Amino acid sequence: MLRRAMVALWLWLLLAVVASTVASGMKVPAIFVFGDSTADVGNNNYLPGSSARADFPHNGIDLPSGELRGRFSNGLIGVDFLAADMGFSRSPPSYLALIVANSSGGDEAMSNTTKKTMGVAASIRGANFASGGSGVLDSTGATINMTKQIEYFSDLKDQMLSTRLSTYRVTALLSKSIFLISAGANDTFDFFSQNTSPDCTALQQFCEAVVSTYDSHVKTLYNLGARKFAVIDVPMLGCCPYWRSRNPTGECVKPLNQLASKLNDGIRDLFGDLGSEMQGMNYSIGSSYELVASLIEDPQSAGFTEVKSACCGGGRLNAEEGCTPSSGYCSDRSKFLFWDLLHPTQATSRLAGRAFYDGPARFVGPITFRQLGEA
């Protein structure tokens, strides 16, 4: 009951301010985020015992307070920068923070903290369902799988419809909102870990499975009212410190990059088809693969001095162990491409946000995220 009341309040606040969207400089009414650790802003903080959490030091070391803990980064991540570019004061809060945050009080009046949470959520408009460790395939990881993330969104939509708002207004709100999906890295990672030299058939089957599952997730979201899809592709995984540290030469693991690239081609083709098939749909694909490639080709222009080893961790390239409270970490984080064995630094995420929002065709297409917002 309390949970329901909280969501209702939040939605009321959310929708009450939609009218002020234009005046406040926001380019879209709301942002809904799905995916893995590249987009998780703290949902996994609510998964007791999960190993895929980041709500401990040294994660968040460059953030002003512990408030934003839960990101796999020294600071902010790509969704934070994109939300800022879209005119939001903060990126959408994690859904579980909204829902779980203090259901302990039964049906009593909401605590001030809860009210504050809801108020903040309303002022930043949207929700983030992403969960580190998850994939496009529900069988990937042991956190909140994509089907469940979409179910949570559907619950939220039901709550919207149960407020005094008309179906018409909810439909309008959703059709103008951005649905950001950043997924596929964990599927690729898992598949490759189990098949380091996959034959053509296995590779083909894997890509087909991921693409067809992606297809069904997008269609489910479309049927729930989503129209504007901002997609982030699979990063150049073979060059992350984790894989380099396992390669005797310390170089990128090429077959893994080829796999990621092949999957990205499949995702690009899929959205091309969906774009012509689904009426009124618009999409934009931001390429984290190309972004990482460009930073490795030319680190200096981004002000980076280290693109191979992780800033925080242990062992070879600081990547044989993850970043934990007892790990060593670099002091000059703005010069590192990678924060930990798998995840980018805030500096890299800032560049990614800029490249996807308004960058050249190498990094985003067929339209930019900015054009998607305006479409």
Ligand SMILES: *[C@@H]1O[C@H](CO)[C@@H](O)[C@H](O)[C@H]1NC(C)=O
């Ligand atoms: C709920 O509130 C209590 C104290 O008011 C706090 O200790 C607890 O961590 C909160 N739970 C969540 C999930 O935020």
Ligand SMILES: *[C@@H]1O[C@H](CO)[C@@H](O)[C@H](O)[C@H]1NC(C)=O
């Ligand atoms: C995939 O998920 C696991 C947790 O289940 C995590 O340790 C790993 O870092 C993730 N891999 C990538 C590439 O995000």
Ligand SMILES: *[C@@H]1O[C@H](CO)[C@@H](O)[C@H](O)[C@H]1NC(C)=O
């Ligand atoms: C996806 O998550 C739901 C909810 O946690 C769970 O019931 C389901 O079994 C999961 N699917 C797979 C394939 O693990």
Ligand SMILES: *[C@@H]1O[C@H](CO)[C@@H](O)[C@H](O)[C@H]1NC(C)=O
């Ligand atoms: C958005 O999609 C609509 C309908 O599919 C299409 O007519 C329009 O050109 C698209 N806009 C952009 C900016 O791609």
